[in-house]
Amino acid sequence: MNFLSWNCRGLGNSRAVRVLRDLVKTRKPDFIFLSETLVSSIKISELCLSLGFVHNFAVDCVGRGGGLAVMCKNTVVCNIGSSSLNHIDVEILRDTVPHWRLMCFYGMPERDHIRESWDFIRHLSSISSLPWCIVGDFNDMLFPSDKKGKHNHPQFLMHGFREAIVDSKLVEIDLSGGHFTWEKGKVYSDHDPIQLELCNSNLSKKEFRFKFENTWFHESSFRDEVNQYWDSLSRLQLMPKLISMSSYMAKWGRNFFHKFRDKLCKQREIVNALAEKTDEESIKNYFLEKDKLHELLLHEESYWKQRAKTFWLAEGDANSKFFHAYASARRKTNFISKLRVDGGDFVTKEEDMHRVVLDYFQTVFGE
Structure with missing residues (x-):
């Protein structure tokens, strides 16, 4: 399953709609969250059908600003919880993984209200005990490296946002691809889409762990x-x-x-x-x-020596290629491609491997 979040800066613009159609075609998302739609829920319903999505929920724009919308296909079973001008709370239901919340969020853009955004994130974290992920446009940043330009972002704002993230028990997800998701000066939207892809359904994927280099x-x-x-x-x-x-x-x-x-x-x-x-x-x-x-x-x-976890060669030997190859080999061996069931047969499909692992541990702990 994959989820797409995009600050589209107005779906009344035909160019933005064309870009959205292209994103659906190339990224093939199961679920889309759109912020700053600048259109009504009726327009969202029409667009949802034309894009091939089955369900939608929208928060109407107010005046010439705002507007949120989510669209999903039949591959996603979800319940819409609370909503406001700044969020849509979605509970994702799936048999193969525990239920969880996807919080679609749009931070208050005015700096005078930035503290309200931080407190709102804290509030959203407290309204359910389910695991949750928050995605969208925070209109905020955690680190100086999140911004490139002449004017530095105030330290007290980054510090306040970091405190809100820590208080809400959130951890930043690694971003691959372009380092910056916002660029001033584009015509239809100055934001790039963010794609969230579930990987905990793949047994070969390992969760992120911090490693000091x-x-x-x-x-x-x-x-x-x-x-x-x-x-x-x-x-x-x-x-x-x-x-x-x-x-x-x-x-x-x-x-x-x-x-x-x-x-x-x-x-x-x-x-x-x-x-x-x-x-x-x-x-x-x-x-x-x-x-x-x-x-x-x-x-x-x-660098490569540490990643290879090989320490029998002395510092100074020019063996970077060896260490690189060794680290790559370790990564390949950590991939689970098949599992043997009790009858001796192998299963290779993800859902079948999930079942084998689940049955095994249920038996072990049941006994």
Whole structure:
């Protein structure tokens, strides 16, 4: 099952509707949440049918702003709970996994009301004991790295939003694809869609666990940035503080790895360019830049060495390819492609493997 969330900035715009049709065609979502529809529920019902969705629920826009809508296919069985100008609470019902809540959320865009958004998230977390996921447009950000531009987002706003997330027992989900989901200046919508894909139905997928990378210590700014963030969480209790800290370092590490790869490529280009020159200054710079490249290669080796969980080779051996291959091999062996049942036959379908595992543990704990 896959869920799509998009701030469409007005479905009265024919271009936005065409983009939505293309998203449905290419992403094939089972469920769509749309914010800032700027249209009535009647328009949403018409659009729902034309897109091939069966059920819909909408919160009408007020004046020239707002409007929320959800659409789903028969593959999704759900109940609509509470709703407002800023949220639609959806309970997802499925036989193969426990029931859970998908909170479709649109944060108040006015900075004067931002604290109301934080308190509203806390309230939404308390109205049900079901596991929940909140998706949509918060009109807010957790970290400075979530924004790229000349004007920095105020620290007190990020701190307040982080406190609301921790109080609500939420953890940020890893984002793959583009790093930024909002870009100023587009015509029909300045937001990219966000796709949420359920992977807990696949036994071969492992849940995210925070892992500290030794190679982070090679970045000079790491300690200062981590200390600064830790100090900003001084008002939190220890466990929420550790959860928020691990989330921050995980995001920092993803950015670092991408920057590191770019840095390594650029350093190779510099060394290769200097290698073709014969003047005295270029030769001197060649050896200096080559030393920098060697240092980066040592950092790369350290990264793959930790991931491979192989420690019998000494630091300094140029075996990055070996470590990379070893880490990839470990990832492949962690994939469950089939299971043997009591009769000796193998099952390969996900639902059949779910049944085999469930029956096995029910028998074990039943006895």
